[in-house]
Amino acid sequence: xxxLVTGANGFLGRHVVSALLERGVEVRAMVRPAAHLETxxxxxxxxxxxxxxxxxxxxxxxxxxVDVLIHLAAVVSGAEEAQFAGTVAGTERLLDAxxxxxxxxxxxxxxxSVYNYxxxxxxxxxxxxxxxxxxLYTRDGYTIAKWWQERVTRRYAxxxxxxxxxxxxxxxxxxxxxxxxALGQQLRRHHLVIGPRTRIPMTHVENCADVFALAxxxxxxxxxxxxxxxxxxxxxxxxxxxxxxGSGQWGWRLPIPYWLAIWSVRLAAVTVFRRATKVxxxxxxxRLESRLKPLRFxxxxxxxxxxxxxxxxxxxxxxxxxxxxxxxxxx
Amino acid sequence: xxxxxxxxxAIARQHLACLQTLPDxxxxxxxxxxxxxxxxxxxxxxxxxxxxxxxxxxxxxRPDVVHVTTPPTSHFRLAMDAFDAGAHVLVxxxxxxxxxxxxxxxxxxxQAGRHLVEDYNYVFNRAPQEILRRIQCGEFGAVxxxxxxxxxxxxxxxxxxxxxATHPALTLAGGAIADFLPHLASLxxxxxxxxxxxQTVWGKRKPSPLPFDExxxxxxxxxxxxxxxxxxxxxxxxxxxxxxxxxxQATANLFETRLTFDGPRNVPxxxxxxxxxxxxxxxxxxxxxxxxxxxxxxxxxxxxxxELLARTYRALREGADLPVAANDVIEVNRMxxxxxxxxxxxx
Numbered sequence: 001x002x003x004l005v006t007g008a009n010g011f012l013g014r015h016v017v018s019a020l021l022e023r024g025v026e027v028r029a030m031v032r033p034a035a036h037l038e039t040x041x042x043x044x045x046x047x048x049x050x051x052x053x054x055x056x057x058x059x060x061x062x063x064x065x066v067d068v069l070i071h072l073a074a075v076v077s078g079a080e081e082a083q084f085a086g087t088v089a090g091t092e093r094l095l096d097a098x099x100x101x102x103x104x105x106x107x108x109x110x111x112x113s114v115y116n117y118x119x120x121x122x123x124x125x126x127x128x129x130x131x132x133x134x135x136l137y138t139r140d141g142y143t144i145a146k147w148w149q150e151r152v153t154r155r156y157a158x159x160x161x162x163x164x165x166x167x168x169x170x171x172x173x174x175x176x177x178x179x180x181x182a183l184g185q186q187l188r189r190h191h192l193v194i195g196p197r198t199r200i201p202m203t204h205v206e207n208c209a210d211v212f213a214l215a216x217x218x219x220x221x222x223x224x225x226x227x228x229x230x231x232x233x234x235x236x237x238x239x240x241x242x243x244x245x246g247s248g249q250w251g252w253r254l255p256i257p258y259w260l261a262i263w264s265v266r267l268a269a270v271t272v273f274r275r276a277t278k279v280x281x282x283x284x285x286x287r288l289e290s291r292l293k294p295l296r297f298x299x300x301x302x303x304x305x306x307x308x309x310x311x312x313x314x315x316x317x318x319x320x321x322x323x324x325x326x327x328x329x330x331x
Numbered sequence: 332x333x334x335x336x337x338x339x340x341a342i343a344r345q346h347l348a349c350l351q352t353l354p355d356x357x358x359x360x361x362x363x364x365x366x367x368x369x370x371x372x373x374x375x376x377x378x379x380x381x382x383x384x385x386x387x388x389x390x391x392x393r394p395d396v397v398h399v400t401t402p403p404t405s406h407f408r409l410a411m412d413a414f415d416a417g418a419h420v421l422v423x424x425x426x427x428x429x430x431x432x433x434x435x436x437x438x439x440x441x442q443a444g445r446h447l448v449e450d451y452n453y454v455f456n457r458a459p460q461e462i463l464r465r466i467q468c469g470e471f472g473a474v475x476x477x478x479x480x481x482x483x484x485x486x487x488x489x490x491x492x493x494x495x496a497t498h499p500a501l502t503l504a505g506g507a508i509a510d511f512l513p514h515l516a517s518l519x520x521x522x523x524x525x526x527x528x529x530q531t532v533w534g535k536r537k538p539s540p541l542p543f544d545e546x547x548x549x550x551x552x553x554x555x556x557x558x559x560x561x562x563x564x565x566x567x568x569x570x571x572x573x574x575x576x577x578x579x580q581a582t583a584n585l586f587e588t589r590l591t592f593d594g595p596r597n598v599p600x601x602x603x604x605x606x607x608x609x610x611x612x613x614x615x616x617x618x619x620x621x622x623x624x625x626x627x628x629x630x631x632x633x634x635x636x637x638e639l640l641a642r643t644y645r646a647l648r649e650g651a652d653l654p655v656a657a658n659d660v661i662e663v664n665r666m667x668x669x670x671x672x673x674x675x676x677x678x
Contacts, residue, residue, distance in 0.1 A: 034494035055496040078489050081341040089365035137375040144371075152367050276627035 002026040003216050004066040004103070006053065006094065007073035009035050011177055012109065012169075015209035016070060017046060023213050030062055030073070053090030063101035068216045069094075072109045074149065080141030087145035088152060095156040105222070106157060107215050110150045110168040112201055112227070113143040117289045123296040124201070126168075126225050140281055143290070163222040165215045169208050170201030170229040170297065175321050177205070178243045181291055183236055185282050189251035194292050195258030196237035201229045201297040204317035207310040214306055226302045230310040230317075233297055246322025258294055332356050332644065335394035335418070337385050337409050338401030339363040339372040342423055345630060346398050347376040349637040353644050360392040385409055389416035396421060396647070402499035403510070407432045410447070414439045419446045419647060421640070424513035426660065428503055430668040437661055448643055448655045451517035451663065453570070455635035455642070455654065458583035458590040459521065462574050465581075465592075466522075472577030477522040477557045479515050479572050482565040485541070492539045504671045505533065506542040508561050515548070515559040516666040520659065522574055523552030526666035533672045536564050548670050559670075570632075586632050588625065589618040 003020055007013040008029030020027050021043070028047040031037065033056075037048065049062045053073055063069070071094065075086030098106070112124075119129045131139065131147055139147075150166060157164035171180045182200045185192040203211075211228050215221040234242075240253060266285045273279050281287040302308050312320065320326065334356055336343055343361075350356050362382040363369035369381035382388035389397070389412060397413035399406050399422040407427045410420045420440070426449040427433045440447040453459065465471040485491045491498045491507035503509035519526070534545035544563035550556060570585035579594035591611045598606050630637050642654040 032495040052495045079341060081344065082489065084368065084371065085340065085365075088367045088371075092365055092367055133374050148367055148371060273627065277629070278627050278631075 001067045001217060002028060002065055003068045003070055004028045004030060004049075004062055005070045005072065006030045007071075007109075009037055009040060010072060011174065012172055012205055012209060012212075013072045014040055015174075015205050016072065016212045017042065019206075019209040019213035020070075020216065021046070023217055025213065025217060028062065028066060053094050054086055056093075059094060059097035060100050063098055063103050066101065066103045068105040068107065069098055069103055070107045070109075070212055070216055071153070072212075074109070074145065076142060078141075080144065083141040083145040084148065088148040091149050091152050095153065098162075099156065099160050104161070105163045105216075106153070107165045107167060107212060107221070108150065108153045109212070110166050111142075111146040112168055112170045113139075113290065114147045114150055114168065115290075117293045117295070118286050120293075120295060123298060124227075125298045126227055126301050135286065138284075138286060139290070140287060165221040165223070166225040167211060167215060168225065168227050169203050169211075170227070170233070172203055172205050172208050173317075173321065174205030175325070178247055178321050180239075183240050183243070184256075184292065189249060191240060191251060191253045193236055193240060193253050193255045194261045194288075195294050196235065196255040198236050198258060198292060198294040199233035199297065200236060200239055201227075201295075202233050202239070203228050203230045204310070204312055204320070206320065207312055207317070210311055211302065211306075211308060214308060218306055220305055224301075224305055226305060227297070227299060228302060229297050229299045230312075230314075231299065234314060242318055242322075246318060258292060261292070262288060332395045332647065333359040333392065334396045334398065335360040335362070335388055335392050336398040336400060337362045337388075337413075338399065338405075339365075339368045340400065340402075343372065343398070343400040345633045345636050346400060346421075346640065347372065347378075349630065349640045350398075351376060352637075353641060355648060356644060359394055360388050362388045386412060389413060389418070394418050396644075399423060404428055404499050404502055407436060410436055411439055414443045414445055414447075417443065417445070419448070421448045421450065421643065423450050424517075425449075425503065425509060425667065426513075426664065430664055433660070433664045437657055440657065446647070446653055447657060447660055448639075448653060449513065449660045449663070450636060450639065451513065451521075451655055451659075452633060452636035452639055453514050453585050454517050454521045455638040456583075456585050456632070457588070457634060458581075458585060459518065459572060459635075460638070461590060462572075462581045462583070463521065465579065466576065471574075471579045471581070471594075474522050474555045474574060474576050476555055476575040477519060477573070478559075478575075479518045479557070480560040480562065480565075480569075481511055481514065482562045482567070482569045482571070483511075484566065484568060485563050486537055486539045486544060492541055494540065497540070501540065501542070505546070508533075508541075508543055508546045509667075509671070511561050512546075512667045512670055513663060515561070516663045516670070517659075518572060519550055519552060519557035519559055520663050520666060523550070523555035523557050525553050525662045526669055527551045527553060529666065529669040531670050531672070543672065546670075550666065550669075585635075587618060587622040589615055589622070591615065 003025050009031045017027050030049045032052050033050045075083045114130050116129045116131045184194040207230050265288050358378045360380040361372050361378045362385045373381040397418040399409045403425050406422050413420045500507045500510040529550045532547045533543045546561040548559045572583045574581045581592050583590040591614045593607050646653045
């Protein structure tokens with residue numbers, strides 16, 4: 001089996017490449033033209049395909065001999081329009097090329113951000129409501145782009161009869177990506193910890209990559225939409241403590257109950273910011289909810305569908321994130 | 332008035348947000364090569380229809396006005412098609428990639444009895460408009476000289492200097508800086524009139540995919556002189572406009588709301604600079620607060636675009652003179668043409 005991986009040198013992508021190689025899958029790694037790959041330690045069997053989804057004209061060649069596309073590429077920072085152009089229009093170009101190929105299988109990396117946290121009660125799972133178009137455009141650029149990326153991909157899959165698996169990871173963490181926006185608001189080296197006992201929907205990058213590799217090879221994943229979290233998640237206070245200890249940071253942590261934060265922000269929204277259209281995310285009630293609303297998170301469907309359990313426990317994940325770097329080993 | 336827009340990228344959002352607020356404007360259709368981009372813009376701004384083929388849109392919608400907000404290399408072709416469909420055209424700067432194309436476009440507009448408006452948004456920001464008002468009422472005195480300097484870091488990896496995807500502006504003569512020349516030229520034209528001659532210096536200070544990252548020009552205008560510049564290296568980001576009149580001088584930063592005047596005052600001469608300094612300090616502090624507050628609401632530094640669109644649509648509705656006339660577009664582009672480098676890469 002040969003897999004085409006977009007965003008292959010990204011934070012998640014490089015681990016997905018490793019996980020696929022471990023499972024004996026041949027990998028064609030799509031990376032941007034100017035990407036530096038020297039430190040990744042990929043074996044020569046990895047077929048590197050350089051292209052930019054925003055502009056490259058010849059994407060069809062990337063699909064030659066490919067059995068499954070694992071689409072991870074997305075623009076996750078910058079202006080909203082740049083994120084949309086890179087993530088959504090880029091996906092259209094990629095899937096147009098796939099439509100001209102014989103590849104029929106696709107695994108998409110979506111996101112928890114597509115869920116409407118405001119309309120979700122108690123437990124967030126695959127049946128929770130997604131944003132609808134009436135409130136989508138009040139969200140941040142990342143959410144709009146990921147929501148649209150999933151929408152576009154589903155349309156293409158339906159139109160062409162592809163086998164689609166949509167994986168929606170929670171907060172992906174790992175080496176050099178230990179700080180999560182779910183931790184509240186950082187003020188220089190100090191932290192406002194909003195809802196310190198709230199659990200974070202988190203997945204360590206190596207566990208998450210393992211799910212992508214499994215979904216690519218396991219036919220039971222076809223047609224499924226699965227949330228990817230390692231478990232119920234650590235509480236914000238505990239994870240922040242571990243993060244600060246692991247990364248050697250020092251700072252004050254001020255705990256603020258979630259109810260106090262959300263009601264303060266709601267009050268500000270109807271008074272101080274009543275007519276404001278450009279307000280920092282942390283001060284927009286719906287955006288605050290989507291980062292910090294206390295909910296329960298499940299991976300039951302992932303466990304039941306694919307029989308998956310995380311390879312690495314929380315302690316081991318901490319060690320891999322903050323401990324000495326491990327040499328990359330590929331089969 | 333039925334309006335359609337071609338190109339649903341970053342600047343289109345400012346056009347659409349403004350058009351939503353204008354009376355008697357119906358956002359009839361939007362077109363983009365990316366179906367999702369067009370559809371998302373249609374959903375967000377309540378636009379009646381979306382297309383991926385601009386000719387199909389023009390034929391089906393028959394708009395009164397077409398906004399062209401695509402990358403500059405496609406402006407000419409799209410604007411010509413819009414004129415052929417009987418629409419007025421409001422095109423983002425630079426309107427065309429060459430002066431010859433601009434002349435052809437202007438001729439076509441005249442033949443069709445339609446208007447061609449190029450977006451000179453910064454001319455319509457509050458500060459230049461206030462300076463122009465004082466000039467017109469005689470308070471400022473005749474303008475002798477104007478300085479415009481844009482300090483903007485365009486060498487970051489995600490914009491013009493993206494190492495992975497060549498930015499469309501890099502195909503223009505002068506590269507990315509050519510994208511800013513209409514701003515410089517339109518401001519110079521507003522204060523000192525058409526260009527009679529110009530001297531330019533194009534330079535490159537830092538390694539990047541850009542052919543040039545520094546630009547200076549000295550313009551001999553019909554009513555005064557202008558020194559214009561663009562600097563990628565000078566920080567922090569700013570858009571300085573300084574106008575020198577026979578009675579007053581004005582300084583503005585068009586990325587902010589700062590506008591100060593210095594002129595005659597009714598105090599003993601040795602105290603003039605003291606009271607000027609106090610007043611300038613007060614004005615700058617007030618502007619700092621206003622700049623902070625406008626980050627929460629409204630078009631921010633694009634306030635001039637909103638003003639230009641509002642005036643243009645009002646003029647079209649009432650059959651009055653447009654805020655940017657056909658001759659203005661010709662003269663600004665003639666000045667831009669005089670700035671263009673004769674060689675693509677400095678030694």
